[in-house]
Each structure stands twice: as structure tokens, then as C-alpha cells.
Amino acid sequence: MQRYFLEKELAENQLQEIVITGEQHHHMNRVMRMKEATQVYLVFPSGRSIIAEIITINQEQVSLKWIADEVAEKELPIQVTIASGLPKQDKLEFVVQKITELGAAAFIPFQGHFSITKWDHKKATKKIERLQKIALEAAEQSHRRKVPTIYPLATSIEEIAQQAADYDYCLVAYEESAKENEQAVFAKVLQQVKPGEKILVVFGPEGGLAPKEIEQLETAGFLLCGLGPRILRTETAPLYVLSAISYVTELKQ
Amino acid sequence: MQRYFLEKELAENQLQEIVITGEQHHHMNRVMRMKEATQVYLVFPSGRSIIAEIITINQEQVSLKWIADEVAEKELPIQVTIASGLPKQDKLEFVVQKITELGAAAFIPFQGHFSITKWDHKKATKKIERLQKIALEAAEQSHRRKVPTIYPLATSIEEIAQQAADYDYCLVAYEESAKENEQAVFAKVLQQVKPGEKILVVFGPEGGLAPKEIEQLETAGFLLCGLGPRILRTETAPLYVLSAISYVTELKQ
Known part of the structure; x- marks a missing residue:
């Protein structure tokens, strides 16, 4: 239907x-x-x-x-916002489609230090409109009740760091954490989070996040976390996070 | 490196x-x-x-x-085989790349009753070689220790059903189960499964699985399961399953 x-x-x-x-x-x-x-x-x-x-x-x-x-609940009980450093090609369209299917509440693209792609002002407006359309279509197709909010481009990680106070939990998926076998932070947050709370998760572009970007996020209170022992691509990691959150909060344990 | x-x-x-x-x-x-x-x-x-x-x-x-x-463990403790009904376009290449990153042990493409795409014998050989190459590259990139096995095309669901005895658990991700709000089967299996055991999970093509296909799988002992309240696309559902399995078995709870 x-x-x-x-x-x-x-x-x-x-x-x-x-x-x-x-x-x-x-x-x-x-x-x-x-x-x-x-x-x-x-x-x-x-x-x-x-x-x-x-x-x-x-x-x-x-x-x-x-x-x-319609009575069935369709929305994730936790509001998850995904922030992605601008990746190459049309990967952002892919990310927005998939995170919409998987229940994200909002999406923030940002110009990462290592982002090869750059958006000027004019391009950014068009791109955001296109992402909004993709989110709408994916929300219809996946039978959601809310279309994720697509925020304007954040021009640096600082703009993301400044939003920390708007969320109950702020995480950064960090490749170096995965390499160092960090495996406790994400699960710990998922055990603490309560229905209605808001989580922001930041993902770097293909080249990852620069040490200075990590520092800015850590200073703002973000927690670094690993997502298992394999290196996930920038467009795969957000899907891992949302799938795990859905599993923990929506399937009967 | x-x-x-x-x-x-x-x-x-x-x-x-x-x-x-x-x-x-x-x-x-x-x-x-x-x-x-x-x-x-x-x-x-x-x-x-x-x-x-x-x-x-x-x-x-x-x-x-x-x-x-290299000492760090990179492989999922559970061997997960993904069986996908032939989807449209190049979605199968996407699925193989992503399930490799997420730790799948093997992949079986099958000709589903509702698959619009058809592979003849010659095309199938070439396609499988291409998928093997994608799996190899994704295994290198994600730092795995095993390249997932890409099996030849199964020409019907019956061929999949006949393999049930090779696995400890056989599941079918079924859209109708999701609609009926089935949410216990997948989590129950993940609570029972032990390291080294083998799970087979079947996903229909875009049109889903036909009632007769579901019947054949159920007769062979497959369990139908839902993956949360939203309708996931055929290429998204396997990523949900593998992400959840990684979360449960690889991150500290």
C-alpha cells in the first residue's frame, strides 16, 4: 500500500x-x-x-x-542524528536513503578536513534539496511516520561540536578506536539510553577525521567508539550503528 | 597499511x-x-x-x-551465510561488498520466483567471478582474514532449502513477519548461538518471496523473522542482520 x-x-x-x-x-x-x-x-x-x-x-x-x-509503531524509540563528513561521489545519497530506512531522526552533512568533495554555497542548497527528496521517498517506501530532518551543510567540525548540548549522548565512530580494539563505549551507551533520548553520531569522510577534529569533538564531550574489529567504509558505519540501535531497542530481547 | x-x-x-x-x-x-x-x-x-x-x-x-x-581477531565468531534472491541492477555487487565488510562467511545468490533479473549459464559464471573479485577487494579493504565464499547461483529456493542441514540455524527475513510485528525470533537465535556455529539467512528479491517459496523453506525447518517495524529494502536487510550479529558477539555488552 x-x-x-x-x-x-x-x-x-x-x-x-x-x-x-x-x-x-x-x-x-x-x-x-x-x-x-x-x-x-x-x-x-x-x-x-x-x-x-x-x-x-x-x-x-x-x-x-x-x-x-495506523496503530503499529514505526519510529525508533531513540532519536538518532547521523553527521557524515562529505564523502566522494554520490555516497551521501546512499547514506541518506539507508539511514532513513533504518530509522534515523536527522542527518547533518559536514565539510571534513579530509573531505575531497567540496560544496560551494549554490551547490550546497541544491544538494540538500536533493537529499531531502531522497529522505522523503525512502520514508514512504520504508513505511515511516517521520521524514528525517536534513540539516544544511556544517562547514566545519566545530559547528558539529557546538551542538553537543542538544543531545543526551554524542559519539564519534573512530577508525583508530576500532584498530585499538575499543569495544565498550557504544554498547555502554546503548545500555544506558532511554526512550525519547537523543544521540548524535559523527562519521568522518573516506580519509577519516583529522587529529585536530577529534580533539575538538573530545573537548566538546564526544565519546570515541569502535564498531567492531573490521574497518567499515564511511558509508557503511552509520548503517551498523542504526541497525544495532534498532536491534537493541525494537526487537524483543 | x-x-x-x-x-x-x-x-x-x-x-x-x-x-x-x-x-x-x-x-x-x-x-x-x-x-x-x-x-x-x-x-x-x-x-x-x-x-x-x-x-x-x-x-x-x-x-x-x-x-x-597479526594478533587481533578480525572474523565474526559466528559463520553467517547470506542468501539473496537476484535483485535488480547492480545491487548484488553492493550487497557482496557490504556483507564482506560486515563479516559474512559466505554468500549464495538465488533465482527467486519474483526475481526480475535472470542469469543464464554464461552470464552466471561471469557474474560470480565479478562478485568474487568484489569480495576479495572488500576483504582487503576491511582488514579481514578470510574472503567470503561466493557460491554459484542457486536456480531455485529449493536448492537453498536442501542445504538446511549444513547450518545450525536457518532464518528467513520475511516482510510479512515484519508487518505482523514479529520481533522475537531473530533475537532469540542470537541469544542461543555459540561461537563457531553457522547461520544461514535468506532474503527475497525486491518482490519478496512467493508463498510457495516460504512454504518450502518452512518445511525445511527455516524460521521466519522480522527485522523491526520498518520495511527494509532487499539490499539493506542483510546489513541489518550482520550489524546486529557483530554488535551482539563482538562489542562488549
Whole structure:
């Protein structure tokens, strides 16, 4: 069943005739060729998700009515923000798609000291819009109730370090920690974290984080952690973190 | 430090002059432009890994000597085999690269009932060779001691079902289980599994597994499991499984 994220909240008495135009109407009408009585999920900005049925559909608009609320919980109980140093090629699009599937709450790209890719102001705006679109599509496909927030480019690690106070836990996945066989920090945090709390996890670009960047993060209270004995690529490590968090918090232990 | 997988085991007394020619020599000499005294990891088929130093390097060959054994454990304590229904495009290459980084022991591609992609005999041979190369490169890059085995294409789910007896645990990641909020089976298996044991996990292609395929697997003793409340793409689900297994077995709890 298709899922659509709506931009406006609706009052209870508006749920008997929900009118949709624009891109989502186009998708239902032309791409999916939906007919009367087809059911879809509609998700509101609050995270409320309903099953709605098409009453009428024509070239201009589609009207739907509320059938039932979706009850199953879809969101990670912990709010995880992933910060990635700009990697090469289109890896960032991959990362955003996958972390959305795996339940991330937000994503912050940053210009790392060793990032080979550079974004100028104009490019950054376009790139962020593209990442927002990818997050929206992945959220629809993976049946989430929230689209992850894609933040503007942080131009240095300092901007990330300054945000430490906004989170309950701040971690850095650090290759040198993995090499030194550090294996306690991440698991310890996952044992302490409570539903509703916020975690920020920072990942360097391909070349890793510079010693000075690590120092800035440590000074701001970030904990360095290893993610097992193998060296994970920059685009793989965030998936490891989110998978482990889902396993610990969403599957019955 | 670069890592190379050698095809032959060497006796202890041969470790003072290890001669390498062919592609690996080419890589050291022409691609990496290595010089005398450069150190590399050499990994033997047994999984023994040593640090070796270049004594001489020229246009024909490179000679190295043993410096030390690598002591850190790099391999997952549990042997995980991933079986994937042929997905679209080049997603299989992605899956093989990522599951290698995440520690998989082996990979079996299979022709699923809903696989849109088909491999004929000739194509299958080439594809498997390509996947073996990707696994080798990812094993080098992620600093593993074993290159995952890439098995030939299984032409139906039946061939997978028949292998059940080779494994201690056989699981199927099933979208319908996820939708029904099944969340106990995978965690239960991870709590029971012991070091050295073998797990096989089956993933359908984009269209999922057909009811008949599920039936065949269940008859063969496979357990159906969900992987959390979000719908993961066919190429994401194996990464979730391996990340969770690494978290449970390799990080300190």
C-alpha cells in the first residue's frame, strides 16, 4: 500500500474529505493509476498516520476519506542524528536513503578536513534539496511516520561540536578506536539510553577525521567508539550503528 | 597499511623470503609505488595474517620477509551465510561488498520466483567471478582474514532449502513477519548461538518471496523473522542482520 506524507495537519472533522492536488495527486493518478476505493496511508506532520480510501479521482484532484488510524509503531524509540563528513561521489545519497530506512531522526552533512568533495554555497542548497527528496521517498517506501530532518551543510567540525548540548549522548565512530580494539563505549551507551533520548553520531569522510577534529569533538564531550574489529567504509558505519540501535531497542530481547 | 590475500600457504621456514609476482606485485609496484622497507599485511588461506616488509622490489617481483603475526581477531565468531534472491541492477555487487565488510562467511545468490533479473549459464559464471573479485577487494579493504565464499547461483529456493542441514540455524527475513510485528525470533537465535556455529539467512528479491517459496523453506525447518517495524529494502536487510550479529558477539555488552 502506497504511503504519502502530507504537509499540513488536518482537524478530525476534515478527515471525511481530504483533497490532494499537485505531485501526490499526479503520482496516484498517473504513476500508480489508482481508482476509486483504493486505499493508501496518509501521514501528517505530527506523525499521525491513517489509512484513507479514494472517494473520487480525476485529472485535477483526488478526494479521500479516513478509514482507520495506523496503530503499529514505526519510529525508533531513540532519536538518532547521523553527521557524515562529505564523502566522494554520490555516497551521501546512499547514506541518506539507508539511514532513513533504518530509522534515523536527522542527518547533518559536514565539510571534513579530509573531505575531497567540496560544496560551494549554490551547490550546497541544491544538494540538500536533493537529499531531502531522497529522505522523503525512502520514508514512504520504508513505511515511516517521520521524514528525517536534513540539516544544511556544517562547514566545519566545530559547528558539529557546538551542538553537543542538544543531545543526551554524542559519539564519534573512530577508525583508530576500532584498530585499538575499543569495544565498550557504544554498547555502554546503548545500555544506558532511554526512550525519547537523543544521540548524535559523527562519521568522518573516506580519509577519516583529522587529529585536530577529534580533539575538538573530545573537548566538546564526544565519546570515541569502535564498531567492531573490521574497518567499515564511511558509508557503511552509520548503517551498523542504526541497525544495532534498532536491534537493541525494537526487537524483543 | 595494504593487505593482500595469498593463494598458497607457506611453511614457517619460507617466511624469510616470500616472493610475489603477478597482479599483487603489479599493485605494490605500479599502483602503490611501494619501496624497500614498506610494510604490508599478507593473509594466507588458513586465515593466518602476518606483517611483512619489502626486502627488494623490481619490475619482475617483490620479496618480503616476516616481521610479526597479526594478533587481533578480525572474523565474526559466528559463520553467517547470506542468501539473496537476484535483485535488480547492480545491487548484488553492493550487497557482496557490504556483507564482506560486515563479516559474512559466505554468500549464495538465488533465482527467486519474483526475481526480475535472470542469469543464464554464461552470464552466471561471469557474474560470480565479478562478485568474487568484489569480495576479495572488500576483504582487503576491511582488514579481514578470510574472503567470503561466493557460491554459484542457486536456480531455485529449493536448492537453498536442501542445504538446511549444513547450518545450525536457518532464518528467513520475511516482510510479512515484519508487518505482523514479529520481533522475537531473530533475537532469540542470537541469544542461543555459540561461537563457531553457522547461520544461514535468506532474503527475497525486491518482490519478496512467493508463498510457495516460504512454504518450502518452512518445511525445511527455516524460521521466519522480522527485522523491526520498518520495511527494509532487499539490499539493506542483510546489513541489518550482520550489524546486529557483530554488535551482539563482538562489542562488549
